[in-house]
Amino acid sequence: MTANPGPTPPVTAFAALHHAEEPLLLPNAWDCASALALAGQGFRAVATTSLGVSAVAGLPDAAAATREETLRLALALGSAPLLLSVDAEGGFSEDPDEVAEFARELYAAGAVGINLEDGLGPAARLAAKIAAVKRAVPALFVNARTDTHWLGDGDSADTLSRLDAYQQAGADGVFVPGLTDPHRIAALVRRLDVPLNVLYTPTGPPVAHLADAGARRVSLGSLLYRRALGAALEAAADIRAGRTPTGPAPSYADVAGLLPSTDGAPKRAGERAR
Incomplete structure (x- = not known):
């Protein structure tokens, strides 16, 4: 009799979503309620947004200021019925071993993925962090983000050089926020060995066009948090105006x-x- 293989481990299930027929549309939550509400709408995987987590805590984003808040949220969501990927900025440290230890804590909490960014710093620095994380927690899906299109001049050669370094360091996926042109996405995908993640923007192509270009993961970033804040301001203004x-x-x-x-x-x- 053939043994029942049992359920697919969460980390494996999360990685498989990057190779499914449909690209992974990944919404980003900023607290427990937003994450659980998104899961309740059928999103199997949910990520966190560093801007949202920072804003909720009253701390600056992209300043390595929310390590404990990020871990606390992961601990609260780790046993929830969703696949959790954590936006960890640059890992909250420049020491690769400290970043690996944080990744170990996230994995122990139940996270299946981590997003690490270079902030246009030296590619070798992020590559060293990726390698340390993969040595410490091989199963954790590492999504490596370069900010060449987000903060820099979008130089294609620099983008590819950085992504090559991150792939070689062991990244399971790479992320280029700010890259929205389908032709440039398709050209980059042809040069990659791992799935490409892009950021959805309301002024850019729809998800279907990004998928047709070869993107395998489409993140919403801080968009949902900003939309929620906008809706709150609009409601308050309506009430004040008698509407x-x-x-x-x-x-x-x-x-x-x-x-x-x-x-x-x-x-x-x-x-x-x-």
Whole structure:
């Protein structure tokens, strides 16, 4: 009798999403409620957004200031019914061993992926961090981001040189936010050995066109957090002006139901809003 192989391990399932027929559309959450609500909408994998996590904590983004907040969120979501990838900026340290230790903590918390960025710093520095993470936690999916199109001049040769270094260091995927031209995406994909991640922008091509160009992962970055903040400001302005706010809004019970109560049980649907 053939043994039942059992369920696919989460880390393997997450990697497989980068090679599926449809590209992985990866929404980015900023807290427990947003992550769990997205999972409830059918998104099997959810990432965090460093801007959203930083903003919630009142700390600067891209300044290595939210290591503990990022880990705390991963600990809260690690056992949730979703595949969690964590935006870790540059790893919150310039020491590859310290970055590897943080990656180990994320993996122990239940995360299946980590996103590390170069911030246009030396490619060798991020490559060393990637190699250290893969030695420490081989199963963790490492997505290596270069900011050549995000913060730099978009030089294709520099982009490819950096991505080559990150692939060689062991990255499982590479990320080029700011790259939106389908022809340039297709040209880059032809030179890569790992899946390409791009960032969706409302002013750029739709997801289907990015997929046709060869992108295998499309992230939403801080867009959802910024849209949520915009909706809150719009609602407040409407109320101040005597208008009734429009657009969907989860009820108190809907949001409370996503989170545990003090005794670990879901809150009652009729609990008073506050």
